[in-house]
Amino acid sequence: MLRSLWQYRYFMLSSIRGELKGRFARSYLGGFWFILHPLAQSLIFSIVLAEVMQARIPNMDNSAAYPIYLLSGMAAWGLFAEILNRSMTIFIEQAPALKKIAFPRLCLPVIVWGGAIINHLLLLLAIAIIFIFFGHYPGRAWIYVPVGIVLISALAFGLGVFLGILNVFARDVGQIMTVILQLWFWLTPIVYLKAVMPQKVQAYINLNPMTGLVAIYQDALLLNQAPNIATLIPSVIVAGIAVAASFILFRRASPELVDAL
Known part of the structure; x- marks a missing residue:
């Protein structure tokens, strides 16, 4: 399988380029929508939680710490969700x-994976610029x-391909995963800190590979720290x-x- 993928590498590259061009054909902003959608979602969370509900990062004086924490987590989750969701339906779509x-x-x-990576890199560039405005x-x-x-x-690729094949034979898989992904998002410390959750809930959060x-992302982008290797082993x-x-x-x-x- 890997040999055949290598032989069709130019086909995949051209398909990725064509997909990116065709996704927003006749759109004035074009590729900017790749960036604007996740940024807008993060901005909404930031306004509601940071401004309205006064969410803060403990032991950090920077007023932009929570928006940075949120943007970092949303960027990581966005990459995961895009690859997983599109891989689950790509066989049916094509x-x-x-x-x-x-x-x-x-x-x-x-091809889905390649397009998602390009989108993600553009998003990271936009996030870096936003962070600079935050100081x-x-x-x-x-x-x-x-x-x-x-x-x-x-x-995301492994789960997406596995579930995508099952989805071909049983279309209920895609519907079930829509609900599961919503629960999965809230079991991942993105809009909240793991430390503020009850101990019983933290046990489930620790089992979450995401x-x-x-x-x-949160350690690197907010705290400028290397990841904890021990926590990455299960993932x-x-x-x-x-x-x-x-x-x-x-x-x-x-x-x-x-x-x-």
Whole structure:
């Protein structure tokens, strides 16, 4: 499978470029919508929680600390959610192409992954500019952000491909995951700090593989600190299992995939 992906690398690159151009065709702002949507969502959370509800980061005097914390977590979650959601539906969306054109089917989620990474890099650039306006300049710890990108995208890709194949054979999977992702978001310390939650809830939060991955962004972008390796070990294991399971399932289900579509 990996050899076939390498042989079709130019096809995937051109598809990523075409998808990015076509997604906002006839749009005056074009690619800026990749950035504006997540920034607007983060801004709404910041206004409601930081200004209205007076949410603050303990032991930090910077008034922009909570918006920075929130933007960091939302950026990490946005990458995860985009890859996972689109990978779950990509086989169904591209059913006509799969029936008419011969190419490795695994190219489709890889194209999704590539487009999401480009969107994410543009968002990080916009976030860095916003941080400068806050008076919070990017530090050396930003070098750890690529580690977060790799681990988050690996987890999302593995789960997305695995669930995307199941979704072809049972469309209820996509509907169920919509609800699960909403619960998953609120079980991840993005709009709140893990320390403020009750001990019973913290036990579930610690089992969440996204907790450690989101913390990479929050530690690097807000605190200018390296990630805690110990907290990343469960996330790395889950991401590795997800990728391996997706490849195994894809290999077994691939011959019947087009027929099921």
